[in-house]
Amino acid sequence: MxxxxxxxxxxxxxxxxxxxxxxxxxxxxxxxxxxxxxxxxxxxxxxxxxxxxxxxxxxxxxxxxxxxxxxxxxxxxxxxxxxxxxxxxxxxxxxxxxxxxxxxxxxEQPPSDRKLLANFRRHKSTFDDLTRMVRTDKGLTRVDENWTAPSEPEKINVSGVRIREYRRLLTSGNAKRGFSADERGTAIRFHCWVAGSAISSTVLKGYFYSETPPKPLFQNLDDCGRWGCSADKWDAGYKGEAYRPIGGNWYLFYKRVSG
Incomplete structure (x- = not known):
């Protein structure tokens, strides 16, 4: 011993x-x-x-x-x-x-509302430019770091140079995970934070441009995290999406898509 x-x-x-x-x-x-x-x-x-x-x-x-x-x-x-x-x-x-x-x-946590709002104020002109581009390039519904929708944007007259300019501006605005939009470019999400994968639930937070006010609206989104939102938001109508108005047609958004 x-x-x-x-x-x-x-x-x-x-x-x-x-x-x-x-x-x-x-x-x-x-x-x-x-x-x-x-x-x-x-x-x-x-x-x-x-x-x-x-x-x-x-x-x-x-x-x-x-x-x-x-x-x-x-x-x-x-x-x-x-x-x-x-x-x-x-x-x-x-x-x-x-x-x-x-x-x-x-x-594992999304950026706070305060951080996103400060970033938006610094890069408002960048997001305005991006919005105009998306509204011009109708049919371009997604640009991410390494893929687009449609997969061959040249077929809708969007050149590779144009896609690179999208990515440059998105990176400049700290929305590296790109944007998603409807066919007409009237509802656009800029993805500042994305968590998850193709085989699990995906959570997104960023900026939302919409000509029609989305629902439900909240005063803050800080109680929405990697695994969902607080019980208070569920009681107020949250069903996977939540928005916070930040001026004009702009909103912060949080979205959770079940895998």
Missing amino acids: RNAPAVGSAILGGGAGAVVGIVAAFLCASALSGNNTLAAGFILVFAAPLGLLLGTGAGIWGGLAALRFFQSGTPQEPERRKGAVAWAIALGVPALIAAMGWGIFLL
Whole structure:
């Protein structure tokens, strides 16, 4: 049983390191996937085993290093120093896990109304230009980062140069995920934030241009997140879409499409 302290330290350190490694893998997947559920899954296939392996290894090393530290020194060495290190380990590891968990939560949330409103004020002229373009290019109903609808916009007399200009303006206005519109260009959504994938529910938040006031209207959309809106909005008529007027024919929008 002479090695019992070392075994115990290795088990405790390895367990804590494994948890840190797995949470770190989820954080990396959230940060690198662009809120695409399918992409996050593929990233986790590789990141989770790697995080588990590295975290466990680092935890075992740390546990044994901590044991050596506590067993070292002279009788004259202040016990307060060892106590401070023990508290640092006991509090630091859970704090690190909590911080990474909070980071994952924030990455999964849409931008706040305040952030979107500030961005809209800065780039109002850009969105006005985009709206005029969409209304001119009738039949162009979608431009995303790497695809359009129709898939061959040249057939409706929209050139590749024109599509590149759309993407330049959309990026400039922080709506990189493009726009969707009706055939006449009278109702246009600019996608500032998109989460989900083709095999899961998709959530969108951004700006909506419409000549007809949409419903339901709310004073804010901050209680609508990755997994839906609050019960208050359901009671007020929310059924997957919510809007906030911001002036003229412009609105903030939140939309959740079930997969």
